[in-house]
Amino acid sequence: MGGVAIAGLGMTELGKVYGRSARRLAADAVRRAAADAGLALDELDGLLVSHGMGGSPGIELADTLGLRDLRLLTAMNAFGATAGAMVAHAAMTVASGGASAVACVFADAPLRPKVSAGAAYTGSSRDYLGYGGMMAAQGFRSVNALYALAAQRHMARYGTTSEQLGAIAVSTRRWATMNPLAQLRDPITLADHQASRWVVEPLHLLDCCLVSNGAVAVIVTGADRAADLAQPPVHVLGWGQGHPGDRRERGSAFGLTTGATLSGPAALKMAGITLADVQLCQIYDCYTITTLLTLEDYGFCAKGEGGAFAASGALGPGGALPTNTGGGQLSGYYMWGMTPLSEAVIQARGQAGERQAARNEVILVSGNGGILDHHSTLILSPTGR
Amino acid sequence: MTTIRRDGFTDAFFDHARRGDLAVKRCAECAHWHAPEATGCHRCGSETLTWTPVAGDAVLITWAKVHPRGEGEVQHIAYVELAEGPWLHAALDGVDAPVEGLPLRAAFVRPEEGEPVLVFRPA
Numbered sequence A: 001m002g003g004v005a006i007a008g009l010g011m012t013e014l015g016k017v018y019g020r021s022a023r024r025l026a027a028d029a030v031r032r033a034a035a036d037a038g039l040a041l042d043e044l045d046g047l048l049v050s051h052g053m054g055g056s057p058g059i060e061l062a063d064t065l066g067l068r069d070l071r072l073l074t075a076m077n078a079f080g081a082t083a084g085a086m087v088a089h090a091a092m093t094v095a096s097g098g099a100s101a102v103a104c105v106f107a108d109a110p111l112r113p114k115v116s117a118g119a120a121y122t123g124s125s126r127d128y129l130g131y132g133g134m135m136a137a138q139g140f141r142s143v144n145a146l147y148a149l150a151a152q153r154h155m156a157r158y159g160t161t162s163e164q165l166g167a168i169a170v171s172t173r174r175w176a177t178m179n180p181l182a183q184l185r186d187p188i189t190l191a192d193h194q195a196s197r198w199v200v201e202p203l204h205l206l207d208c209c210l211v212s213n214g215a216v217a218v219i220v221t222g223a224d225r226a227a228d229l230a231q232p233p234v235h236v237l238g239w240g241q242g243h244p245g246d247r248r249e250r251g252s253a254f255g256l257t258t259g260a261t262l263s264g265p266a267a268l269k270m271a272g273i274t275l276a277d278v279q280l281c282q283i284y285d286c287y288t289i290t291t292l293l294t295l296e297d298y299g300f301c302a303k304g305e306g307g308a309f310a311a312s313g314a315l316g317p318g319g320a321l322p323t324n325t326g327g328g329q330l331s332g333y334y335m336w337g338m339t340p341l342s343e344a345v346i347q348a349r350g351q352a353g354e355r356q357a358a359r360n361e362v363i364l365v366s367g368n369g370g371i372l373d374h375h376s377t378l379i380l381s382p383t384g385r
Numbered sequence B: 001m002t003t004i005r006r007d008g009f010t011d012a013f014f015d016h017a018r019r020g021d022l023a024v025k026r027c028a029e030c031a032h033w034h035a036p037e038a039t040g041c042h043r044c045g046s047e048t049l050t051w052t053p054v055a056g057d058a059v060l061i062t063w064a065k066v067h068p069r070g071e072g073e074v075q076h077i078a079y080v081e082l083a084e085g086p087w088l089h090a091a092l093d094g095v096d097a098p099v100e101g102l103p104l105r106a107a108f109v110r111p112e113e114g115e116p117v118l119v120f121r122p123a
């Protein structure tokens, strides 16, 4: 198989972007990604589509864009692991000759004017029906509750503290202050983190990601072709997925380990590298605990030592393992798996301006979906093999 | 307090609950125990799960506090592990010093209107 690269990146305005449907946003992102690559829209012969909670767009996006004679068209969904899965599917299709230029896009528009971000994601239903309704009455009304239970289990088992989670929020925000695309760019301190309101204890508001409207697309093509296009190629060296199928019953690893233990080694092996070669991490950070668990599971520190690792300053500017250099989902923008992927592309190209990492030769990108149930990993590099 | 009403699919849980019994699901073919929200057996593939009463003995796995926006009370939630193996989404009542493995026992809070709410209290 020949090498494969990401040749284009397209991003719409992100955040409180009103008046455009998710499908329209997706179309805009694909157009921008093609233009970024220096490709005409009709040079695309593949389209992979993914959506957020709203369920749109699907493959009708091809019609919206007026794409004809596509050789690959599919909607994909592995929740927060989808972006990595799309790039892998596109890469395999390109490498096998099934298509030559594949756009992968995510779009979502959960925010509406005058509705809080929390309500936009949890809905406002007051129908407490049946056993599920009883769970809602007990307090299980949001994903926040389940991630809080995960975080608390890690805390109880390993002594992880809220301050250590706060170190992740603070370092991620430090990066965001240097990213013009980030929604939250005011610096925060650990005291700010500790003073932010409880969402579901032990998670403070500043442990939780943003909610954003918008769309992000990338173009995957052959490495040889990418070299002749407008942008520096970002080579896709490896990929993996991990879906442990954890059952919430005796023996469950809930809150302790994730599918990153499967997808990480698979992606590194495919890339022909080891963990020590990774210079930069873009981690799916729906919550601070997600960053911590994922870094542990990849093996950047021992299991249970993620809190101390984060508190050491390793993840922030000047740290040993710059992580979520665009501000992640906590402070940057919440485009599911496209948040870490887009920042990885920007860093690999050397286009991150003030926040550009000095060492960008090997970038690890993670995706996480469900309640730590689904995982994907990509290994990207400005240098091909 | 929000009123819980039956949905036609999990009525048996509330029939048991009104008698003070905790019922969970058990596979009719391989006898594996499942949480009430299970719809099939992941162990053998059977779709036949039978509501079965259990003693209600459990241990605490992990816990959290849901804080209200504005008015309302903090809700204490948890995952608890039944002696039979399944984890249940649970409300905690009277657990002042939560710790992994804390012995718990199922109970029901009976509101004036609607269906009972399952809670777990220190055993």
Ligand SMILES: [Zn+2]
Residues within 6 Å of the ligand: B027, B028, B029, B030, B031, B032, B041, B042, B043, B044, B045, B046
């Ligand atoms: Zn069975």
